[in-house]
Amino acid sequence: MSNKEQEYKKLFISEADSSVEELETLLTQLEKSPKDQKTIDSIFRITHTLKGNAAGMGFELISKFSHALEDLFSEIKQANINIESEIFSTLFKAVDTLKELVQSLSDDSLNVRYRGIQRKLEVIVENSKKQESYAETASVKEVEDKEKPAKKTKAKKSTAKPKATKSKAVEKQQNEEAKLEELRSAVEANQKQEVSKKDPVFEQEIEVIQEEKETKKISFSDMVQVPVEKLDNLLNLVGELIIERDRLITAHEANVSRNEFNSLKRVSSDLQYSVMDVRLVQVGFLFNKFHRVVRDAASTEKKQVDLIIEGSETEIDRNILQIISDSLIHLIRNAIGHGIESETDRKAHKKEIVGKLTLSARNESEGVIIDIKDDGKGVDVDKIKQKVLNKGWVDAATLEKMSKEEIISFIFEPGFSTNDAVNSISGRGVGMDVVKKAIDSVGGNIKVETEAGKGTTFSLILPSSMAVKSTLLFEVGHSQYAVPLTYTDAVLSLQRKEIYKIQNRLMINHQDQTIETVFLSDLFFPNESSAKVDALKSDAKWNVVLVQYNGKKLGLVVDKLLQQKEIVEKPLKKPVDFVRYVSGVTILGNGKVCLVINIPQIIQKLFNHSVNVNATAVA
Incomplete structure (x- = not known):
């Protein structure tokens, strides 16, 4: 398993542990208030989310077990099952089993018996559906039977004896009621006996569950969630420690050998970079949120755009990622609105109808570089020149002496826009200057590379950390x-x-x-x-x-x-x-x-x- 997969696995285990703990709390609340619909909805939502996350990670046992719980609470939501004390015992045992299944992901030696309790959950749901089906069928027959004698009596009024007709109708109705009562009794029969005939594995595991002593243990996750404010405060304290270390070394370097301070320098530096490392997150957690942004922007512009994500495992300071998130959104929308052409124009230039927008990240010596690249028409330098002249920012003679890069840099000036029409994405002259200010605030830089007819790349050069x-x-x-x-x-x-x-x-x-x-x-x-x-x-x-x-x-x-x-x-x-x-x-x-x-x-x-x-x- 790669480091990335291992990290995602740890993250899943941490989230699953939190979900199971929340399920235990909610079940305890539900036992006190069985009719609380809000608690039932919360439990259903958690089981549904856990099922989806487990399936996405490939943990089929957890996914199927969560699915059985989800189905049960779906029936409870629809009021098809009345929650009784026996069902609560089953539910708490199911949550314990689910917790063990999650623990088994990090402990291979843990052998979890889950088939019996999972089958029991499935049987409760199946019986509920059967009961509902029987009730509907019996109800329909009862209505039909009530109507049929009435019609016969009316049709044979002149010849049939009223007394005899009534006797037969009453007898038939009583027979139907007896059958219905028999069906209900069968549904309410002991579920364990019914299932044990169908599933020998279930019977064996029920016996094991009854025989084994309940030795409840409280377990803790290997991951701890810490508020960012605490990390920021810790980093500030470490920064002050580094400053004080340098002051001490400078004050005593004349009287003491610098080697005396080597241990202090090593430990303090390791502490500083360890705290910085804790604040690092993978850019993929932000990049993966942009699929919806691309979809909405492309829909507004009536274009087809595919988002390609590369280097999502690259790590960067969380605070930097948070500050530049709005800038990335604007650059992506800008690439779709200004860069990628309409379907008609792409056909005319023999391009694929679906435009490609690539969002990539990589580590370099100067920090982290994030590229936003499109395969559109590129930046129109002549159009920028005309806009600059119209605004009177630079005279024509000076403009002619400027390089291509200097002319393109005008797009970051406040109030600049090459779009004459105003829409929800562009044309207001607001955005690129805000992007520039956000990049500047974290000590970064932005570069633009463009080629007419081929596309444009915005490169954000960012420090990997704001601490040092x-x-x-x-x-x-x-x-x-x-x-x-x-x-x-x-x-x-x-x-x-x-x-x-x-x-x-x-x-x-x-x-x-x-x-x-x-x-x-x-x-x-x-x-x-x-x-x-x-x-x-x-x-x-x-x-x-x-x-x-x-x-x-x-x-x-x-x-x-x-x-x-x-x-x-x-x-x-x-x-x-x-x-x-x-x-x-x-x-x-x-x-x-x-x-x-x-x-x-x-x-x-x-x-x-x-x-x-x-x-x-x-x-």
Whole structure:
């Protein structure tokens, strides 16, 4: 059995244990209030769900046993069976047997006797149906017999003797009533005797059940359900432990050998990653919910679309999956509404009528990558250009110089839509910018690859965990800052002569690209330009951190590069949650607070010209 199948088996056992416990509770309530229809409905629903889940997992014994219970409660729901004390004894024994069957999945040595009690449940249902059938047949005959003598009497009124006719009718009616009473007595006869003739196995197991001593044992599941809030709190405490560990090591590294702290580092790191691992879930639990989303969106658009899921066993932080779930829904609906063509267009382009939408996930060094791929018409770059010009976001000359990726990135701007008609899926200009913000909030990124007539792929690059963030540390002024490696493209050391001035802006060349460069000190300390002036007059090398976001690249000039480090980032809270260009904070080993740079916000502000950063001319 593969690891994935083993995990699903454990999950089934955990859910089945919970269902059986709930059945015991509900049966206890039903014994006190046998007419409580709500409790009967709940028991029927649980047995039905358990039957379906067991069948889906291939556990036929549990599925058939649950089916027998379901049939019995179906008769009870329809008031065909009156629940008596004897039936309750059978039901409690059935639930005990069901519990043992579930336990046998994890304990191969457990030999469960189930045929007798299962057959007894089936016989109760069969007898109920027979009784119902007999009652209906007898009722029909009784009505017919009452009508027949009346008609005969009327037809032979002139010749037949009234007294004799009445006597025969009464005699026939009494015979029918006697037969009906005999049938009812047969139905209410001892069920054990009736079944023992039909099923020898049943008779043997009944004897075993009667002889064996009842030794009830309370068992516990190997799986425990823990609220996410408790895991979050535990992770926060572990994060504080890691920060305190780094502080202690830094404070005593001068007097104590670093090897003295190796055991502490190992145990604390193992604890941190163990807690992170507990929060991981398979993306398949979310992906499998999208079949209905695809079906509804395709129905609205009058299209046929097949959803293909790949890499569902890939694991990611539960909180990340929860945050991006709405974004995935929008991207899927967007792919169906904008990407996949109508049946007529697909026929015209010699494509299969049924469109294909692939939802896949995979692990890479930078985290987890989720792809939403369609085989539609692709993104119309020319249409995006026209919309951008109509909105006046960029002039025609600048637009012509932009790359394909930069033009496509406009779809993530607020208010952008290529659909002129508004429907339930698209055309409002709301959605893709919200998707982008959600991805940014978890420290991720999104890329778009498209080919005309072939389709489009949206790739979400996400961290596998929100607890630990890989960053690059550097200094600006006398303070230390961190930039997430997710947005870091390269680290450059440049001579002053490699910096160019174009239209009062500083530019550098990197891999045949001209990239705007700014002093990070200008953003944080706009009134203090001494560091920049000194750098421009000096011949010393410039340390440039090249970052990218949404297809746009930017060079950040910093004073000193320090090291790469995994940090525990804490979000900004009131009253400092309004601070620009900062996404969160952490505490370093020296006890100082380190700000985490918000790269998406910096690039958006600079490229939208909402912040005026004047570059000093290079002499």
